[in-house]
Amino acid sequence: MLQVLSSESAQQILSTLKAKPKTASEIAKSVDQSVQNVSYHLDRLCDAELITPTETWYSEKGTEMTVYALAADRLVVTFEDTTD
Structure with a gap:
């Protein structure tokens, strides 16, 4: 998960999905x-x-478009010391 989040593009995508679900082209x-x-x-x-696909929209041309939304409102990452 951290590897995916290390990408600036992925961070921008997550940020734009905070407002509302969108298609890939949006x-x-x-x-x-x-x-x-x-x-x-x-x-x-x-x-x-x-993120998760939430529904399918159809364009004026009839093309199927997947709508994406955040999977959770908040993500919390914690690190534990597993040494005894």
């Missing part, structure tokens, strides 16, 4: 990146369970 516009780059990071963020 996110790409918000963070001024290509849809391909955003899609790569969306896959990684989904695998890390930081």
